[in-house]
Amino acid sequence: MKSFLKSCTALALAISIPGQAMAQLKEIGAAEGQVNIIAWPGYIERGETDKKFDWVTKFEEASGCKVNVKTANTSDEMVALMNEGGFDLVTASGDASLRLVAGERVQPVNVDLIKSWSTVDDRLKDAPWHTVDGVHYGVPYMWGPNVLMYNTDVFKEAPKSWSVVFEETTLPDGKSNVGRVQAYDGPIHVADAAQYLMHNKPELGIKSPYELNADQYKAALDLLRQQRKLVGRYWHDAFIQMDDFKNEGVVASGSWPFQVNILKSENQPIASTIPVEGATGWADTTMMHVDAANPNCAYMWMEHTLSSNLQSDLSVWFGANPSVPAACTDGRGMQTKEGCTTNGMDDFEKIRFWQTPVSKCASQSECVPYYRWVSDYIGVIGGR
Numbered sequence: 230m231k232s233f234l235k236s237c238t239a240l241a242l243a244i245s246i247p248g249q250a251m252a253q254l255k256e257i258g259a260a261e262g263q264v265n266i267i268a269w270p271g272y273i274e275r276g277e278t279d280k281k282f283d284w285v286t287k288f289e290e291a292s293g294c295k296v297n298v299k300t301a302n303t304s305d306e307m308v309a310l311m312n313e314g315g316f317d318l319v320t321a322s323g324d325a326s327l328r329l330v331a332g333e334r335v336q337p338v339n340v341d342l343i344k345s346w347s348t349v350d351d352r353l354k355d356a357p358w359h360t361v362d363g364v365h366y367g368v369p370y371m372w373g374p375n376v377l378m379y380n381t382d383v384f385k386e387a388p389k390s391w392s393v394v395f396e397e398t399t400l401p402d403g404k405s406n407v408g409r410v411q412a413y414d415g416p417i418h419v420a421d422a423a424q425y426l427m428h429n430k431p432e433l434g435i436k437s438p439y440e441l442n443a444d445q446y447k448a449a450l451d452l453l454r455q456q457r458k459l460v461g462r463y464w465h466d467a468f469i470q471m472d473d474f475k476n477e478g479v480v481a482s483g484s485w486p487f488q489v490n491i492l493k494s495e496n497q498p499i500a501s502t503i504p505v506e507g508a509t510g511w512a513d514t515t516m517m518h519v520d521a522a523n524p525n526c527a528y529m530w531m532e533h534t535l536s537s538n539l540q541s542d543l544s545v546w547f548g549a550n551p552s553v554p555a556a557c558t559d560g561r562g563m564q565t566k567e568g569c570t571t572n573g574m575d576d577f578e579k580i581r582f583w584q585t586p587v588s589k590c591a592s593q594s595e596c597v598p599y600y601r602w603v604s605d606y607i608g609v610i611g612g613r
Contacts, residue, residue, distance in 0.1 A: 253339040257528045260293040264526035267310050267319040269513065270467040271487040271547050272371070273298045279494075281563075282546045284539040292533075294526035302465040303415040304583070305603070311335070317521040318530060320370055322511040323358035324417050324583040324599075330366050335516040337364045342528055345535035348553045352577055358584060359514040367514035368531045369552035371543060374508040374573055374580050375413075375421070376501040378484035378492075380474065387502035391425050393481050395456050400480065407459050411470065411482035414463035414610070416602040417583055420509050421483060422449040422456070424581060428506040436592035438509060439584045446597040453609045463610055474499065486548020486572065503573075510580035538562040550574045 266273060273296065276283030285296045299316065301307045304325035311319055311334045321329060329335045340346045346354075346368075353369040360366070379388055383402045392398065394410045412418055423438035426448055435445050461479060464470040471488050473479040475497060484501065492499040515534055517527050533539065540551035541562020550572050556562060557569035573580070590596035 253337050254342060254524050254528060255339070257342055258525045260526050260529065261523040262293060262526070263295040263297060264318065264523050264530050265297045265299070265316045266530070267299050267301050267307050267316050269320055269322075270300050270302065271491075272320050272513075272543070274543075274546060278491075279546075282542055284533075284536075284542060288530070288533050292526065292529045294523070294529055296530070302467070304417065305415060308332075308334075311518060314518070314520060315522075316518055317523045317527040318518070319516050320513045321367070321516050322513050322583050324585050326358045326367065326514055326516060327361070328585050329516060330361060333519055335366050336519045336521070338367055338517060338531070340365050340368075343368060343532050343535065345532060345553070348535060348537070348555060350552050350554050353512065353552050356512060356514075358512060358582070359516065367516035368534060370513045370515050370534055371540075371547060371549040371552060372510065372512035372577075372580075372582070373486060373547070373549035374503055374510040374576070375483050376486060376489065376508065377504055378474070378482055378489050378499060378501045380480040381498040381500050383480045384500075387500065388481065388504060390504045391421070391483075391506050392429075394459070394483065395422070395425055395452055397455075397459060406481065408461040409478055409480045410459050411462055411464045411473065411479055412453075412456055412460050413483055414465035416599070416606040417509075418483075419446075419449050419453065419602050419606060420581070420583070422452045424509055425506050426452060437590075438581055439586045440590040440592045440596045441586070442593055442596060446601075450605055450609065453606070457609055457612060487546075490546065490548045508580060510582050512582045536561075540564075544569065544572060548572055550577075 273285060274282040275285035289295055301310060304322050307319050307321055308325050308328055311329055349369055377388060383400055393406060398406055400406050420438040423435055423441055426433055427435045433445050433448055441449060462473060467488050471492055489499055489501040515531050521527050535553055537553050537556040537559050538561040540553045540556035541564035544551045544556060545563045550569060557564055558566050586596060586599045586602060588595055588598040
């Protein structure tokens with residue numbers, strides 16, 4: 230984790246940050262009547278999927294701000310939507326947040342106006358994926374690992390390695406994994422391949438899955454090309470992935486706890502694990518558009534996101550970890566200390582959180598930048 234933080238700091242220093250010149254809201258005024266948010270699937274629930282999970286309705290009633298949500302399935306989609314404009318907030322992961330800062334798409338957040346800021350996990354308050362030169366560009370929301378989801382009818386025991394989705398093999402049911410596994414439809418998946426190689430090919434000398442020299446990067450791409458022969462579908466829509474596990478014979482894939490929890494609630498034969506190679510992960514931040522049309526409602530929502538009952542229930546719903554540690558134990562929501570432990574609350578140091586790869590990196594003299602990841606991963610998916 231120390232090397233990861235160092236890497237994020239290097240990224241922050243490598244890009245020009247105009248934030249000091251941006252105006253911050255000095256006080257919260259009257260509600261504008263709405264707030265428009267780009268969010269990951271399952272992050273903002275109003276009881277439509279499951280009536281027990283609703284942290285929108287009461288907020289709307291109390292604030293006078295109608296919550297409008299645009300779901301995005303990848304970080305690149307979130308960046309594109311923020312570039313288009315028309316939104317107030319985004320729940321950005323670490324592979325998007327500093328891109329948004331560098332692109333002048335988000336503005337500094339005046340944490341003095343966030344009354345619950347003091348309740349935020351100290352490990353997240355000044356995290357380098359949303360803090361640059363001491364300036365905060367967002368409010369921590371949720372964090373967690375990318376898990377290996379699997380079908381328990383096929384795997385009587387949890388897979389011990391990510392090899393079941395990277396290398397052709399015979400699965401415990403005696404059938405090949407070809408066409409029965411999936412991979413994430415986003416360039417950041419290159420990091421999952423690099424993470425696998427860190428453990429299984431230490432001679433490559435990979436120190437961070439987000440900092441790859443030319444040879445390390447080639448090895449990751451070669452592994453992804455090998456994986457291409459196995460993958461039945463590259464997923465980016467959480468609900469389509471769930472349908473594929475239920476109806477299309479998919480038995481293993483990298484996934485989010487969100488899908489795992491919903492499928493288990495439907496009594497599907499599903500479980501998840503973090504294999505021996507470890508996992509990449511995400512630490513998501515609510516960030517405010519530089520041209521937000523509804524800044525007062527935006528600040529009201531950011532404060533609302535830190536309420537321990539929302540953090541607690543979202544933690545249960547998504548299978549993630551709250552950015553407010555008290556949400557695990559104060560009994561205001563559904564989550565418990567044991568539940569947070571299950572979600573990985575104590576594994577913060579073990580997760581390699583998403584970040585945007587840059588050419589000037591901390592672990593070696595030069596690394597392959599993200600624009601190459603984007604173009605080359607499109608080629609991999611296309612069979613090149």
